[in-house]
Amino acid sequence: MTLHAIHSAAAHASDAHHAASHPILASLTVFILSIFIGIEVISRVPSLLHTPLMSGSNAIHGVILVGAMIVLGQANNMTEKVLGFFAVFLATLNVVGGFVVTDRMLGMFKSKPQAPKNEGANK
Amino acid sequence: MSRQTIIDVAYLVAAITFVLALKGLSSPKRARQGTIVGAVGMAVAVGATFFHQENGEGLKNIVPMVIAMVLGVVIAVPMSRFMKMTSMPQLIAIFNGVGGGAAALVAITEFLHQDVKTLPTYVVLEVVLGVLIGAMSFSGSAIAYAKLQELMTGRPITYPGQQIINGLVFLGAIALVVALLISPTNLLLWVLLGVSLIVGISFVLPIGGADVPVLISLLNSFTGLAVAASGFTLDSNVLIVAGTLVGASGILLTKMMSQAMGRSLPNIMFSAFGSATTGAAAAGADDRPVRSGTPDDIAVMLAYARKVIIVPGYGLAVAQAQHTVHELAQSLQSRGIEVFYAIHPVAGRMPGHMNVLLAEANVPYSELKEMDEANPEMSTADVVLVVGANDTVNPAAKTSPGSPIYGMPIINADEAKQIVFLKRSMRPGFAGIENELLYDPKTILLFGDAKDSLGKLVTAVKQA
Numbered sequence: 001m002t003l004h005a006i007h008s009a010a011a012h013a014s015d016a017h018h019a020a021s022h023p024i025l026a027s028l029t030v031f032i033l034s035i036f037i038g039i040e041v042i043s044r045v046p047s048l049l050h051t052p053l054m055s056g057s058n059a060i061h062g063v064i065l066v067g068a069m070i071v072l073g074q075a076n077n078m079t080e081k082v083l084g085f086f087a088v089f090l091a092t093l094n095v096v097g098g099f100v101v102t103d104r105m106l107g108m109f110k111s112k113p114q115a116p117k118n119e120g121a122n123k
Numbered sequence: 124m125s126r127q128t129i130i131d132v133a134y135l136v137a138a139i140t141f142v143l144a145l146k147g148l149s150s151p152k153r154a155r156q157g158t159i160v161g162a163v164g165m166a167v168a169v170g171a172t173f174f175h176q177e178n179g180e181g182l183k184n185i186v187p188m189v190i191a192m193v194l195g196v197v198i199a200v201p202m203s204r205f206m207k208m209t210s211m212p213q214l215i216a217i218f219n220g221v222g223g224g225a226a227a228l229v230a231i232t233e234f235l236h237q238d239v240k241t242l243p244t245y246v247v248l249e250v251v252l253g254v255l256i257g258a259m260s261f262s263g264s265a266i267a268y269a270k271l272q273e274l275m276t277g278r279p280i281t282y283p284g285q286q287i288i289n290g291l292v293f294l295g296a297i298a299l300v301v302a303l304l305i306s307p308t309n310l311l312l313w314v315l316l317g318v319s320l321i322v323g324i325s326f327v328l329p330i331g332g333a334d335v336p337v338l339i340s341l342l343n344s345f346t347g348l349a350v351a352a353s354g355f356t357l358d359s360n361v362l363i364v365a366g367t368l369v370g371a372s373g374i375l376l377t378k379m380m381s382q383a384m385g386r387s388l389p390n391i392m393f394s395a396f397g398s399a400t401t402g403a404a405a406a407g408a409d410d411r412p413v414r415s416g417t418p419d420d421i422a423v424m425l426a427y428a429r430k431v432i433i434v435p436g437y438g439l440a441v442a443q444a445q446h447t448v449h450e451l452a453q454s455l456q457s458r459g460i461e462v463f464y465a466i467h468p469v470a471g472r473m474p475g476h477m478n479v480l481l482a483e484a485n486v487p488y489s490e491l492k493e494m495d496e497a498n499p500e501m502s503t504a505d506v507v508l509v510v511g512a513n514d515t516v517n518p519a520a521k522t523s524p525g526s527p528i529y530g531m532p533i534i535n536a537d538e539a540k541q542i543v544f545l546k547r548s549m550r551p552g553f554a555g556i557e558n559e560l561l562y563d564p565k566t567i568l569l570f571g572d573a574k575d576s577l578g579k580l581v582t583a584v585k586q587a
């Protein structure tokens with residue numbers, strides 16, 4: 001049974017009354033709803049957070065690591081193994097680097113308690 | 124619950140954390156929490172994947188998998204920990220590029236793994252899109268990195284017939300996509316990988332250094348879409364959700380960034396911005412007198428002002444003068460002077476980059492005002508101190524329709540009673556355009572490295 005056969009079987013099982021539905025439709029639904037969420041969720045971002053946001057979303061697409069693990073995990077021949085190995089390696093760079101950079105950037109936004117003399121002068 | 128259900132629930136949890144992470148990143152208070160939530164979700168997703176089963180078989184090749192991951196961690200952590208904050212855009216470019224590369228490799232490997240003859244056309248389409256977009260993002264990010272790191276010229280690289288050649292390369296890629304849909308073969312897919320890498324390079328070469336950050340944002344969005352395409356291929360909802368979130372929000376973010384620069388996205392991508400302006404700068408350069416002052420003159424001016432607005436730019440960052448500027452601001456504040464920073468949306472090299480750099484120097488968040496908030500206060504400022512900025516205060520953006528930056532929103536430093544420029548030289552800014560404000564009678568220049576000049580001002584203000 002191929003991957004897609006499994007998927008469509010699963011889709012059909014969970015959605016029995018639409019037995020004839022094309023297997024891609026479930027994925028398309030998720031895709032389209034995600035577009036709306038993606039746009040909605042960042043529609044009010046102050047410009048000072050543009051860079052951290054870019055960096056944070058950069059880390060999130062590192063989830064390709066999950067895909068890389070799956071393709072390496074099912075690799076049979078040398079070509080697949082080598083490609084899968086590099087996919088896992090690159091994806092790990094993406095995830096780890098993305099999160100560490102974002103965290104480091106945001107760490108600098110911590111509102112530190114001001115020294116009392118500055119507090120006075122600010123007023 | 125079956126094993127698969129538990130794994131799917133873990134993926135669902137991860138998908139939710141990604142949405143929350145992006146949501147958190149939209150507010151300064153919750154941004155860090157958001158990142159941590161996202162990282163936890165990522166760990167959950169990766170952990171769950173170790174238990175993934177395919178046709179009743181667990182994952183193989185666990186040893187090389189773990190080695191690849193350890194290698195990734197060992198390289199990524201020091202890189203992201205110890206790179207200078209001014210190099211932030213380059214780092215993001217690298218980590219984005221490798222993500223794109225990973226997405227392309229995942230798509231290729233899955234394609235090789237499946238039996239090509241039984242593969243439905245829509246799966247081929249998913250694979251092909253993953254390879255095309257992922258590889259473009261990879262090579263494009265690599266060039267963007269080289270430009271920012273100054274491994275190659277930041278100027279747009281153009282040659283005669285470039286638009287036509289780029290068009291042909293792109294058409295070639297499309298033709299390959301169509302050919303693959305009709306008769307999918309491994310060889311064609313490898314050719315597509317090569318052509319996609321070329322598309323990425325030829326797409327980025329003509330883009331000037333100043334526009335590269337917007338480009339990185341766009342490539343970030345591309346990588347997201349490539350990840351989503353791989354998600355379709357692997358029937359993985361968590362990949363589709365995360366990839367699409369990044370793809371959609373990335374496009375919006377790119378649009379917001381280019382708006383902040385007063386330019387449209389197509390204009391940035393296809394106009395080879397800098398090359399047209401070099402001529403303009405050369406023509407505008409002349410020997411008109413400018414007024415330059417000593418640190419003591421300027422210190423007195425600052426010390427007896429009531430309101431001082433600091434406009435920081437990339438020059439401040441390269442001179443690593445964030446701490447010194449903060450020291451100056453504090454010493455002025457201790458004299459009862461109102462001081463705040465006016466941050467242009469594209470100050471530094473990326474939107475928000477300047478805020479990060481100043482935050483690194485412990486400048487309180489409340490003293491950073493965005494351009495729209497700062498501009499109405501400009502006319503009441505006694506002194507505007509422009510540190511290493513140029514284009515973002517250039518009145519040509521308002522007054523000369525022929526200028527390449529015409530229409531870009533600027534900080535209205537020209538409205539202040541006095542303007543002090545700390546500049547390294549009379550060289551024009553990143554966009555390569557002459558700045559009339561330098562010749563304004565209200566303007567005083569202090570030449571030198573931003574950090575040195577600020578240091579002298581700090582000493583002089585104490586004595587004033």
